[in-house]
Each structure stands twice: as structure tokens, then as C-alpha cells.
Amino acid sequence: MDEIGRAYVALGLRINEHFPGYVDAYIGGDETRQAILAHGPRSLADLREDADRLAQRIAGEPLPEPRKTWLAKQVEAMRTMLARLDGEIIPFREEAERCLDIRPERVPETEFEAAIAEIDRLLPGPGPLEERVEAWKKQTEVAEDKVPMLLELARQEARRRTQALVDLPDGEDVEILIVHNQPWSGYNWYLGHYRSRIDVNLDLPTRVPSILPLMTHEGYPGHHTEHALKEKILYREKGWEEASIFLLNTPECVISEGIANVALDMIFTEDEAAAFLHDVLYPAAGLEHLDPERDRALGRAFRKLAGVSGNVAFLAYEDGWSDDELVAYIQKYGLRSETEARFSLKFIRNPMFRTYIFTYFYGERMLRAALAGPDRREVFRRLLTEPLTPGVVAGWISQAS
Ligand SMILES: [Zn+2]
Known part of the structure; x- marks a missing residue:
């Protein structure tokens, strides 16, 4: 089984329980979704730990590029979203950069x-x-x-x-x-x-x-x-x-x-x-x-x-x-x-x-x-x-x- 991929999916589905609409599409099937969500919502504190662990795991695993970078940046966005949901104040520009991997600027x-x-x-x-x-x-x-x-x-x-x-x-x-x-x-x-x-x-x-x-x-x-x-x-x-x-x-x-x-x-x-x-x-x-x-x-x-x-x-x-x-x-x-x-x-x-x-x-x-x-x-x-x-x-x- 693809454990990193599965942990990523689980994290996404669980964030969606705190922030409905976060999952735009899920095509992995109802059975997998229900199995992942069977034990009720995890707390934001637990999810933040899950996200940190997943980020470390991705960093330590010999995954092929560009998959490795993609997973790392996606999880960074999830960590940022969790921090925001957990009440952390993140400056707007920093939030955009950490969520989107771009540096938005004002257009003159x-x-x-x-x-x-x-x-x-x-x-x-x-x-x-x-x-x-x-x-x-x-x-x-x-x-x-x-x-x-x-x-x-x-x-x-x-x-x-x-x-x-x-x-x-x-x-x-x-x-x-x-x-x-x-x-x-x-x-x-x-x-x-x-x-x-x-x-x-x-x-x-x-x-x-x-x-x-x-x-x-x-x-x-x-x-x-x-x-x-x-x-x-x-x-x-x-x-x-x-x-x-x-x-x-x-x-x-x-x-x-x-x-x-x-x-x-x-x-x-x-x-x-x-x-x-x-x-x-x-x-x-x-x-x-x-x-x-x-x-x-x-x-x-x-x-x-x-x-x-x-x-x-x-x-x-x-x-x-x-x-x-x-x-x-x-x-x-x-x-x-x-x-x-x-x-x-x-x-x-x-x-x-x-x-x-x-x-x-x-x-x-x-x-x-x-x-x-x-x-x-x-x-x-x-x-x-x-x-x-x-x-x-x-x-x-x-x-x-
Ligand atoms: Zn569009």
C-alpha cells in the first residue's frame, strides 16, 4: 500500500471535517473515505501533529521528483491551513505564500x-x-x-x-x-x-x-x-x-x-x-x-x-x-x-x-x-x-x- 499517499488523503479528508469545502474532489471511493473518517473528527492539535509527521516522512523518503516536491509543498499548505483554523495569526501575504507556493504582489x-x-x-x-x-x-x-x-x-x-x-x-x-x-x-x-x-x-x-x-x-x-x-x-x-x-x-x-x-x-x-x-x-x-x-x-x-x-x-x-x-x-x-x-x-x-x-x-x-x-x-x-x-x-x- 502507498502509505505516504494514504496518510496524505487521510489528512485532507480530516481537515475537511473542520473546514467543509476544503476537499474539492475525492475519487478514492466511499469505502476508503468512511474507513478513514470512522472514528469521528480528530482535534486540530492532533491533525497538526499528523501534518508535521507527514512532512518529516516525505523529507526522509527517497521519492522520485517532481512527486516529492509536490507532496512537500502540498503538506506545507495543509499545515498552514491547520494553523489558521487553530487560531494562529498568520500575516495574509505569508498565508498566501505558504498555501500557494507563489509570492503575490500588488499590481500598480x-x-x-x-x-x-x-x-x-x-x-x-x-x-x-x-x-x-x-x-x-x-x-x-x-x-x-x-x-x-x-x-x-x-x-x-x-x-x-x-x-x-x-x-x-x-x-x-x-x-x-x-x-x-x-x-x-x-x-x-x-x-x-x-x-x-x-x-x-x-x-x-x-x-x-x-x-x-x-x-x-x-x-x-x-x-x-x-x-x-x-x-x-x-x-x-x-x-x-x-x-x-x-x-x-x-x-x-x-x-x-x-x-x-x-x-x-x-x-x-x-x-x-x-x-x-x-x-x-x-x-x-x-x-x-x-x-x-x-x-x-x-x-x-x-x-x-x-x-x-x-x-x-x-x-x-x-x-x-x-x-x-x-x-x-x-x-x-x-x-x-x-x-x-x-x-x-x-x-x-x-x-x-x-x-x-x-x-x-x-x-x-x-x-x-x-x-x-x-x-x-x-x-x-x-x-x-x-x-x-x-x-x-x-x-x-x-x-x-
Ligand atoms: Zn477554475
């Missing part, structure tokens, strides 16, 4: 201001910029009852293109479910045996340009694809038990969200994505696609505002800003309506996601750098199939430059 507002000036230029007209942005977004909003059909079109195309990039396991599949009242806009629940359920939250209006990024992020070749390939190769073929559990607020999330955020660009060129939007999704939505060239430029400019959310987390948890101050900041630098700003604040204020928020921006930035060379398809396949940490990927990048 001048970077957002440059993107906002570009958006202002692309949406000329009378009235304040916020109103012009709102009017532009409104043109692309699709009726709720059309959303499942658009998601299905995107699913088929993204899956077809992903199959040309990697060998998807036999029997893999995703189911799409429309939901409401969640702090996120989409979520991939990995169910095991190569199947996922993607929940799409329609609390906010859905815009046609967001359909394809959502499907590539959550499904193909994003979260679902990564989970399915890692289940097959790491868990079923190599027998590494730790690959049967996926934990939030750990380094693996940085890699995962990075994969998901670059996923679209791994299977579509910018021209192809624009053509799919224009030729398939807009007509299916029954909407006129007014100015494709301008929309591409706007999409690029809006992506430069992605660092706003990390800044908001620093302002909330280092500077102690109030919710109203944070909402105003998101509106100003993220060019969001008040409703959208309150929605994204809900995510950052959720105790599960307060450090998690960094995974998107830093994961994407790191992976774009790692995928900049001619071997990008091979690098992407490694990301989908090996237990990699942000530190290891950062090492590849500094070697290449």
Missing part, C-alpha cells in the same frame, strides 16, 4: 489605468465610460434559456479540439448544470471515473463572449481534462493515492487555474476563437455581432484588468478596507457595475477563497511564460499529466531565459 494601478484608457478609446461617445461599458456589455447579453444550447456548442468544439492535443481517457464526459446563488460564475465538480459536472451560475447575465472561455476553463482542455488525465496516469496507472484528492488553497490550485486560464489559447488561435464567436455563437444566440475587430481589442484590454482582484484581496486583508471601499475600487479599476463588483467581492470575502483569488492571475501569468516557447504543446501536456508545483514551473522559466 498605472497598469490598469493604461488598459482603461485603451477601453475608453475603443468605446467613444458621450457620457461616462462606465455607461458606455455597460451599454457595450448589454449588446452581448444572451437570454437565460439560450445559455445551455450555447454551452453545448462550445463543449463539442472545445472537446473536438482537445482530442487533437491529448488522448482523453475512454468514457470521459461532462454534464452541464445551470445553478444560482453561488459565489462563482462556473465550477467544475470532478466526480471521478473521468466524469465532471460543470455548474454554471446565472446570477449575473451571461454574455456571448464568455461562453467559450467558460467551457475551455472548466472543461476542455481546462479543469475536467486535467483531472481526468491525472486520475488515469497518476492515480490509476502509477497508484499514487494523493492523486485521488484535490484540495483548495494548495499549490496544485495555482497550476490548475493557470491551465484553465490558458486553456482556450491552447486549442484556438485568436482568429479561430473570433471566427467561432462570430460564425457560430452569435448567430445561435440570435444576436447581431456588431463590431468583431473592436470586440477583440476590447477583450484584450479587459484581460489586462485581471490583477484587480488580487489587489482587492490585499486591500481587504492587509489594509482592512470596508466592503463599500472595495466595491468602489473594483468598479473604478475593474470597470465593473456595482452589481458585478459586489458579486466578485462575495468570492474574495469567502474564507475559502480569500487566498485562492491569487491562483488565477499568478497561475495564468506563470503558465503563459512557461508556454511561450516552440515546445508549448509538450509543456502543456506535462502540466496536464505530472504533479507540478509553481516553484518547479518557475524553475523551468528561469532556465529557459
Whole structure:
């Protein structure tokens, strides 16, 4: 039996009893889960000792790389989470570093201001910029009852293109479910045996340009694809038990969200994505696609505002800003309506996601750098199939430059 892997799984499942939601996915089966949890919850003090022991054991064992580093960094994140749950005060920045194996920094507002000036230029007209942005977004909003059909079109195309990039396991599949009242806009629940359920939250209006990024992020070749390939190769073929559990607020999330955020660009060129939007999704939505060239430029400019959310987390948890101050900041630098700003604040204020928020921006930035060379398809396949940490990927990048 894989004792280190089993101890890792047990620790994750037991932390989840103190912090429900910490286990994002567990595919090791109900029997194993029940056996591990049979004796009731262990105290935080006991769990902290378990985690320390596991960390020592990993350090002393001759495990192959990158598995050894991955286990060590994941357990460090679990120790940090346990310390926080146990009431230890950890500075926010340190918490993020120890949980995620990255060093988040504030993004200078001048970077957002440059993107906002570009958006202002692309949406000329009378009235304040916020109103012009709102009017532009409104043109692309699709009726709720059309959303499942658009998601299905995107699913088929993204899956077809992903199959040309990697060998998807036999029997893999995703189911799409429309939901409401969640702090996120989409979520991939990995169910095991190569199947996922993607929940799409329609609390906010859905815009046609967001359909394809959502499907590539959550499904193909994003979260679902990564989970399915890692289940097959790491868990079923190599027998590494730790690959049967996926934990939030750990380094693996940085890699995962990075994969998901670059996923679209791994299977579509910018021209192809624009053509799919224009030729398939807009007509299916029954909407006129007014100015494709301008929309591409706007999409690029809006992506430069992605660092706003990390800044908001620093302002909330280092500077102690109030919710109203944070909402105003998101509106100003993220060019969001008040409703959208309150929605994204809900995510950052959720105790599960307060450090998690960094995974998107830093994961994407790191992976774009790692995928900049001619071997990008091979690098992407490694990301989908090996237990990699942000530190290891950062090492590849500094070697290449
Ligand atoms: Zn994601």
C-alpha cells in the first residue's frame, strides 16, 4: 500500500471535517473515505501533529521528483491551513505564500489605468465610460434559456479540439448544470471515473463572449481534462493515492487555474476563437455581432484588468478596507457595475477563497511564460499529466531565459 499517499488523503479528508469545502474532489471511493473518517473528527492539535509527521516522512523518503516536491509543498499548505483554523495569526501575504507556493504582489494601478484608457478609446461617445461599458456589455447579453444550447456548442468544439492535443481517457464526459446563488460564475465538480459536472451560475447575465472561455476553463482542455488525465496516469496507472484528492488553497490550485486560464489559447488561435464567436455563437444566440475587430481589442484590454482582484484581496486583508471601499475600487479599476463588483467581492470575502483569488492571475501569468516557447504543446501536456508545483514551473522559466 502507498502509505505516504494514504496518510496524505487521510489528512485532507480530516481537515475537511473542520473546514467543509476544503476537499474539492475525492475519487478514492466511499469505502476508503468512511474507513478513514470512522472514528469521528480528530482535534486540530492532533491533525497538526499528523501534518508535521507527514512532512518529516516525505523529507526522509527517497521519492522520485517532481512527486516529492509536490507532496512537500502540498503538506506545507495543509499545515498552514491547520494553523489558521487553530487560531494562529498568520500575516495574509505569508498565508498566501505558504498555501500557494507563489509570492503575490500588488499590481500598480498605472497598469490598469493604461488598459482603461485603451477601453475608453475603443468605446467613444458621450457620457461616462462606465455607461458606455455597460451599454457595450448589454449588446452581448444572451437570454437565460439560450445559455445551455450555447454551452453545448462550445463543449463539442472545445472537446473536438482537445482530442487533437491529448488522448482523453475512454468514457470521459461532462454534464452541464445551470445553478444560482453561488459565489462563482462556473465550477467544475470532478466526480471521478473521468466524469465532471460543470455548474454554471446565472446570477449575473451571461454574455456571448464568455461562453467559450467558460467551457475551455472548466472543461476542455481546462479543469475536467486535467483531472481526468491525472486520475488515469497518476492515480490509476502509477497508484499514487494523493492523486485521488484535490484540495483548495494548495499549490496544485495555482497550476490548475493557470491551465484553465490558458486553456482556450491552447486549442484556438485568436482568429479561430473570433471566427467561432462570430460564425457560430452569435448567430445561435440570435444576436447581431456588431463590431468583431473592436470586440477583440476590447477583450484584450479587459484581460489586462485581471490583477484587480488580487489587489482587492490585499486591500481587504492587509489594509482592512470596508466592503463599500472595495466595491468602489473594483468598479473604478475593474470597470465593473456595482452589481458585478459586489458579486466578485462575495468570492474574495469567502474564507475559502480569500487566498485562492491569487491562483488565477499568478497561475495564468506563470503558465503563459512557461508556454511561450516552440515546445508549448509538450509543456502543456506535462502540466496536464505530472504533479507540478509553481516553484518547479518557475524553475523551468528561469532556465529557459
Ligand atoms: Zn477554475
